[in-house]
Amino acid sequence: MTHASGHASGHASEHASEHASEHGVADAAAFWEERYLTHRDESGQMWSGRVNPAVAREVAELTPGTALELGSGEGADALWIAARGWTVTALDISPAALAVGAKEAAARGLADRIAWVQEDLVVWRPTAEYDLVTSAFFHSPFDFPREQILRRAAGAVAPGGRLLVVGHGAPPPGSNHDHAMQGPPLPTSDEVLASLELPTDWVVETNTLLERAVMLPDGTETAVTDTVLRVRRPSR
Numbered sequence: 629m630t631h632a633s634g635h636a637s638g639h640a641s642e643h644a645s646e647h648a649s650e651h652g653v654a655d656a657a658a659f660w661e662e663r664y665l666t667h668r669d670e671s672g673q674m675w676s677g678r679v680n681p682a683v684a685r686e687v688a689e690l691t692p693g694t695a696l697e698l699g700s701g702e703g704a705d706a707l708w709i710a711a712r713g714w715t716v717t718a719l720d721i722s723p724a725a726l727a728v729g730a731k732e733a734a735a736r737g738l739a740d741r742i743a744w745v746q747e748d749l750v751v752w753r754p755t756a757e758y759d760l761v762t763s764a765f766f767h768s769p770f771d772f773p774r775e776q777i778l779r780r781a782a783g784a785v786a787p788g789g790r791l792l793v794v795g796h797g798a799p800p801p802g803s804n805h806d807h808a809m810q811g812p813p814l815p816t817s818d819e820v821l822a823s824l825e826l827p828t829d830w831v832v833e834t835n836t837l838l839e840r841a842v843m844l845p846d847g848t849e850t851a852v853t854d855t856v857l858r859v860r861r862p863s864r
Contacts, residue, residue: 699766789861
């Protein structure tokens with residue numbers, strides 16, 4: 629379990645931050661479990677179940693191997709990655725979120741390709757290496773050691789493997805959420821890269837902003853910007 633759970637949309641993140649600010653967060657695990665249990669739609673899910681476009685773009689051409697996802701949420705990215713031949717370990721704080729992913733994996737015939745693991749990434753230390761380590765929208769409405777966790781994630785990348793970090797580039801248009809006041813700031817991909825403190829022989833393959841369309845609560849469509857960083861560890 630960690631203090632963040634992945635695949636947050638901008639407005640959902642805003643609501644979570646307001647909730648955390650108003651009520652305080654004594655137990656991150658209970659906070660995220662409550663959100664996954666009480667913000668479900670009629671299908672039993674909180675999120676759309678669609679892969680993040682940046683993850684699809686960055687992973688589509690890679691040779692399948694072993695993958696680790698931090699803050700997997702309900703598993704949309706893990707499921708998409710597994711369907712393309714990868715063996716995936718999905719880590720998240722919320723048993724409810726992981727249960728949604730496991731149910732969908734079984735329905736798609738992917739149960740043997742994904743391990744769903746409840747894990748506290750604050751104390752997590754990698755015990756294996758992976759060809760791909762991913763983190764999408766690894767943000768939190770309250771402080772947690774994101775930079776340290778991502779540095780550990782880089783340590784879990786196998787020789788020749790990759791680390792992919794996708795994040796919110798800014799609050800969505802029309803949002804009144806002030807991240808500087810109510811939560812940790814949203815780092816740029818350059819700031820994420822600097823915080824990883826990687827050896828100089830690692831290769832930066834992607835460092836960019838990517839726009840995607842989202843549907844606002846009033847039914848209108850708008851564009852939001854994501855930060856995308858993909859780095860490759862050199863082969864031995």
